Amino acid sequence: MKPVKIGLLGLGTVGGGTVRVLTRNRDEITRRAGRGIEIIAAAARNLDSLGDLDTTGMRLTEDAFEVVEDPEVEVIVELIGGLSPARELVLRAIDQGKHVVTANKALIAHHGNEIFQRAQEKGVMVAFEAAVAGGIPIIKAIREGLAGNRIEWLAGIINGTANFILTEMRDKGRDFNDVLAEAQRLGYAEADPTFDVEGVDAAHKLTILASIAFGVPLQFDRVYMEGITGISREDVAYASELGYRIKHLGIARRSPRGIELRVHPTLIPERRLIANVDGVLNAVLVWGDAVGPTLYYGAGAGAEPTASAVVADLVDVVRALTIDPENRVPHLAFQPDALADTRILAMDEVETAFYLRLRVVDQPGVMADVTRILADLDISIEAILQKEPDEDTHEADVILLTHRVREGNLDQAIGRIEALSSVIAPVQRIRMEALR
Numbered sequence: 252m253k254p255v256k257i258g259l260l261g262l263g264t265v266g267g268g269t270v271r272v273l274t275r276n277r278d279e280i281t282r283r284a285g286r287g288i289e290i291i292a293a294a295a296r297n298l299d300s301l302g303d304l305d306t307t308g309m310r311l312t313e314d315a316f317e318v319v320e321d322p323e324v325e326v327i328v329e330l331i332g333g334l335s336p337a338r339e340l341v342l343r344a345i346d347q348g349k350h351v352v353t354a355n356k357a358l359i360a361h362h363g364n365e366i367f368q369r370a371q372e373k374g375v376m377v378a379f380e381a382a383v384a385g386g387i388p389i390i391k392a393i394r395e396g397l398a399g400n401r402i403e404w405l406a407g408i409i410n411g412t413a414n415f416i417l418t419e420m421r422d423k424g425r426d427f428n429d430v431l432a433e434a435q436r437l438g439y440a441e442a443d444p445t446f447d448v449e450g451v452d453a454a455h456k457l458t459i460l461a462s463i464a465f466g467v468p469l470q471f472d473r474v475y476m477e478g479i480t481g482i483s484r485e486d487v488a489y490a491s492e493l494g495y496r497i498k499h500l501g502i503a504r505r506s507p508r509g510i511e512l513r514v515h516p517t518l519i520p521e522r523r524l525i526a527n528v529d530g531v532l533n534a535v536l537v538w539g540d541a542v543g544p545t546l547y548y549g550a551g552a553g554a555e556p557t558a559s560a561v562v563a564d565l566v567d568v569v570r571a572l573t574i575d576p577e578n579r580v581p582h583l584a585f586q587p588d589a590l591a592d593t594r595i596l597a598m599d600e601v602e603t604a605f606y607l608r609l610r611v612v613d614q615p616g617v618m619a620d621v622t623r624i625l626a627d628l629d630i631s632i633e634a635i636l637q638k639e640p641d642e643d644t645h646e647a648d649v650i651l652l653t654h655r656v657r658e659g660n661l662d663q664a665i666g667r668i669e670a671l672s673s674v675i676a677p678v679q680r681i682r683m684e685a686l687r
């Protein structure tokens with residue numbers, strides 16, 4: 252049979268990786284897919300800086316719409332990133348009956364509901380395995396492998412750049428900005444790296460994971476988002492002293508009250524497997540009622556790991572070309588007319604334990620005041636770590652670990668603690684999860 256003809260948008264980190272993997276593994280990929288996969292056209296803004304990338308056999312252009320409009324192209328692979336023109340390109344491709352593979356989590360998180368509806372109407376596939384946790388086949392695992400389960404919660408290290416920074420800060424005491432610059436050089440970071448360090452990228456991915464896990468529409472604007480910029484080396488060290496690691500996690504959990512959607516730094520017990528996932532690696536822990544806990548681990552970013560997922564999607568698309576569109580795996584795992592309108596909880600309704608770091612002037616009565624405020628709001632203390640005061644300033648750090656508390660109550664307690672004259676800086680708070 253004739254090879255399937257691909258149009259590739261973007262020849263950067265992931266686009267370049269995709270070209271290399273498709274070329275190097277051509278024979279095995281063809282044996283798996285049943286047909287060859289051939290890139291016949293590609294677009295990039297920087298055609299004269301493609302380095303040693305072998306683009307033999309591809310019509311090259313700087314106009315991505317030209318590739319989408321190319322009548323010979325059957326499948327579009329979108330690897331340019333961002334919302335526009337990616338949205339317009341993808342919708343245009345769908346309108347022409349072309350299947351789409353994308354690594355663009357921002358696009359799916361923001362416009363996925365619209366894109367999948369249009370794809371459904373046109374009977375085409377939009378595959379997005381590379382959008383979440385790079386090379387880890389997490390979309391496939393949840394959507395297909397766990398289809399028998401009621402998924403109760405999932406928690407993942409889903410931003411490689413943030414995990415790389417936290418790991419280097421802990422192991423080598425390195426400076427935040429130095430490590431971020433290295434992550435950018437290595438091709439891990441987003442075009443706008445604030446997306447990595449402020450939690451936006453993780454929130455995009457969590458939006459997608461929650462939809463396919465719980466069968467709800469994509470709701471990026473309901474995700475609570477906090478990045479790693481507020482985490483100091485002291486916090487990382489104190490957490491270690493207490494037997495915890497700080498990881499930037501995306502957490503989606505359902506309870507009878509609704510669904511929690513949140514990304515933030517989290518203290519987790521250091522003996523958990525996921526606490527030991529370091530560097531640019533990602534891991535996602537998924538808890539299904541039948542299977543129990545399952546853990547998926549691997550490279551979350553980088554050229555070839557991400558290309559691994561892009562090519563797997565291409566193989567899926569090629570294999571499914573002959574399947575009646577009604578019988579293909581649904582984009583969001585659940586049938587499109589069977590998505591639920593489950594409530595997403597506001598953050599002050601969410602319950603977690605907390606790590607609190609207080610900067611205090613060492614004088615009698617401070618701890619009594621703090622513990623009274625916590626007790627008044629029904630917040631019980633699990634552990635206290637009091638550091639030696641500085642000899643000159645008499646200032647000291649006090650670390651408190653609380654039991655689980657409703658976030659709204661904790662906010663009130665922090666307000667009152669910060670009003671004490673002996674507490675001389677804003678209280679640092681980091682949520683804690685047992686992940687059991």
Ligand SMILES: NC(=O)c1ccc[n+]([C@@H]2O[C@H](COP(=O)([O-])OP(=O)(O)OC[C@H]3O[C@@H](n4cnc5c(N)ncnc54)[C@H](O)[C@@H]3O)[C@@H](O)[C@H]2O)c1
Nearest residue numbers: 261262263264265295296297330331332354355552553557
């Ligand atoms: N880098 C990773 O590790 C990684 C991992 C998973 C997902 N992703 C996602 O993959 C996508 C691509 O990321 P990347 O790291 O390869 O980016 P990149 O910046 O390395 O490459 C982007 C490519 O798209 C081209 N491009 C941009 N705008 C264009 C336009 N309007 N018309 C034509 N070409 C255009 C650029 O010239 C470049 O070739 C993004 O959505 C990103 O979030 C990246």
Ligand SMILES: N[C@@H](CCO)C(=O)O
Nearest residue numbers: 410411412440441552
């Ligand atoms: N910037 C992303 C790329 C993978 O999606 C990360 O660091 O995880």
Ligand code: NA
Nearest residue numbers: 380383385387
């Ligand atoms: Na993936």
